[in-house]
Amino acid sequence: METTDKYTIRKQNELVILEEIIKSGPLSRAELAKICGLNKATVSEIVKTLIDRKLVTETGIGTSTQAGGRRPIILQFIAKAGISISIDVGYNYIAFMLTYLDGSIIQEHYQENIKIDRHNVCNSILDIYRLCKEQAPPTEYGIIGIAIAIHGVTLDNEIIFTPYYDLNKLNLVEIIEKETGIPVLIENEANLSAIAELAYHSHFSNLVSISIHSGIGAGIILDKELHYGKNGYAGEIGHTILFPGGKACPCGNRGCLEQYYSEKAILERFSLLNWEGHQSSFHQIAQAVEQNNEETIKLLKETAKYISIAINNVNNTYNPDVIFLNSELIRTIPSLLETIKEELTCFMIDDIEVTSSSLGNRAILIGATYLNIQHFLGIKSLYFSKEQIYNN
Ligand SMILES: [Zn+2]
Structure with missing residues (x-):
């Protein structure tokens, strides 16, 4: 039906224009028309709708073009x-x-x-x-x-x-x-x-963010879209098997990565080391490292080794532009990231950026x-x- 198609196209154009104002604004109607590949009349009509919906406002007067003429009115997204x-x-x-x-x-x-x-x-x-x-x-x-x-x-x-x-x-x-x-x-x-990494690094189309918390999971972005798999299990790298026949995991398997190297597992293992701090926190682990506590250093080296295996497997499965690590342990002990990187010896990961997320626990x-x-x-x-x- 022609009317439905017209409506759909108009709606799509509206979303494209709104997205562009958010991304590149403040900007003029003429600039919008150029960037979005739409004619000025269509842009003006859509901008009027966005202004009526109180999502966009006219903020002031821009500079005129080299050819002179009227100075354009500038548009801005109303974030508030x-x-x-x-x-x-x-x-x-x-x-x-x-x-x-x-x-x-x-x-x-x-x-x-x-x-x-x-x-x-x-x-x-x-x-x-x-x-x-x-x-x-x-x-x-x-x-x-x-x-x-x-x-x-x-x-x-x-x-x-x-x-x-x-x-x-x-x-x-x-x-x-x-x-x-x-x-x-x-x-x-x-x-x-x-998704948060994508919001700040829009130049990447493919990225993986590995979260190491109670479990270990990866958010996978392919062509700027989240990848879920059939049942949403894509990225459940904490349940890849590290030690066949090892510790039982709630997923039904044995020897899953996160039973050994999630932050929860590491804190539990650190508390068993009977370090003099007697408490189990990332800060305590950092202190034990500073004091050259051999067993703690050994635990972290082992952690780096096995987390690097997970990163290697992620790269060989998805080969993203960048792999972000989101881990409070790494933020507390930044040298752990360097140790993890030293363990990444496969040439296929040489030009892949592996980095700690700058967004932290936010x-x-x-x-x-x-x-x-x-x-x-x-x-x-x-x-x-x-x-x-x-x-x-
Ligand atoms: Zn499991």
């Missing part, structure tokens, strides 16, 4: 049109971030030493929602969505498998949407970290923010600038 809530639900922490539509942070909070389970998770999320609602500045669209990071496998907005807390098959989205009346998205934490929440805003605006890709995130 709405508010996004992101919540990271770990098995022993819960964190949230309240942002505007450009990812700039209004508020963030991290609560540790809390045990999350299927009985308290909904109330914990609803408490955060109420707090955010109270503190959110007034905006045109209000709270546009709640994006929740799950430390486990998710697919099509459903929880599939959570080995370190019992959220399996919990109908989280429906419960929270019913209580709040706001769209809820859920996504795997490693996938969100990968990566998951930033990825969730991206997902929320992308879903609300309906656009394909978003671009965050570091200044936006940190200068607010």
